[in-house]
Amino acid sequence: MTRRQALGDLRHFIAHALVDFGTYQDAISDREPLLYHSRLAAAMNIGLLSPQEVCEAVETAWQAGRAPINAAEGFIRQILGWREYVRGIYWQRMPGYKQENRLNARRGLPAFYWHGDTDLRCLQRAIEMTRDNAYAHHIQRLMVTGNFALLCGVSPAALCDWYLAVYADAFEWVELPNTLGMTLYADGGYLGSKPYCASGKYIDRMSDHCRHCRYDVKQVTGDDACPFNSLYWHFLERHRERLKGNQRMKLIYGSWDKMAQSRREAILTQANAFLDRLDTEPPYGRGEHAEGYRRH
Ligand SMILES: Cc1cc2nc3c(=O)[nH]c(=O)nc-3n(C[C@H](O)[C@H](O)[C@H](O)COP(=O)(O)OP(=O)(O)OC[C@H]3O[C@@H](n4cnc5c(N)ncnc54)[C@H](O)[C@@H]3O)c2cc1C
DSSP states (O other), X not given: OOHHHHHHHHHHHHHHTHHHHHHHTTOBOSSOSSTTOXXXXXXXHTTSSOHHHHHHHHHHHHHTTSSOHHHHHHHHHIIIIIXXXXXXXHHHHTTGGGGOOTTOOOBOOOTHHHHOOOSXXXXXXXXXXXXXXXXXXXXXXXXXXXXXXXXXTBOHHHHHHHHHHXXXXXXXXXXXXXXXXIITOTTSSSSOSSOOOOOHHHHHHXXXXXXXXXXXXXXXXXXXXXXXXXXXXXHHHHTHHHHTTOGGGHHHHHHHHHSOHHHHHHHHHHHHHHHHHHHTOOTTOSSHHHHHHHHO
């Protein structure tokens, strides 16, 4: 990529996507990898665009009436708020930050992160889009691949290695706080005040994946139940001691505690069975994707 191409990408984003950025920035599509995102992170991270000129170009578009305030403010906040914030955390907390693992997560990365051969539709599509474009937008990284890893207890080192390997915009100073801090809560809440853990309900609300999935997002137990649902409760139960005092988690622990003991046991059994199966997944997958992966 050249500076000229990067400026062309910035102009393209402002002309065609910025206007809807604010409305759809948290949405996930089964078909569209980019939606209204800018795909400017790589150009900024390698210095072809300065974050300041990107913010100023967006501000100018808003002043000229070419973008609404929720788009301009939402976009500039990602750069001024998040990009600068995680940069500060990295330079302030390294090198110790990288060793943090407060939830004691030890699981290896599930093999399907490399080939996408999984019947969980949201994960399959996020991983396929990642493989095809070296890109996934923020909510796919945080709430699909990241959330699943959090719920399953994947180790920060294993997950960081994956994010660093697969994204065109990956640099440790921005990837590490996002993965270890925001996604895995491995810094004990230094970056974010509560874990970004979610059940299938969240994914169903934000995307159209579930209607294409072989699992039923409304079920928590049984053969067809969406694995995110039981894993979500399993995660909360596993980390009860650490999280129960967090004011932002009180309501959810209240709901869990109100369930009948037999129901809670069934949910935990369901999650344990899933995690056991995950540990025995063949490294190259089972289906057609496995062939593609081997060819690569
Ligand atoms: C687990 C995980 C790993 C990530 N790893 C990286 C990484 O290695 N490199 C990287 O640049 N971003 C990373 N991010 C942040 C974010 O996902 C990407 O910046 C964004 O998806 C890039 O696509 P875009 O340029 O289309 O962003 P847009 O959605 O168009 O957002 C505009 C810009 O805001 C900035 N931004 C938005 N969210 C964040 C954030 N959470 N942290 C820092 N900057 C942000 C980026 O510079 C981005 O280009 C990661 C997020 C998560 C959850």
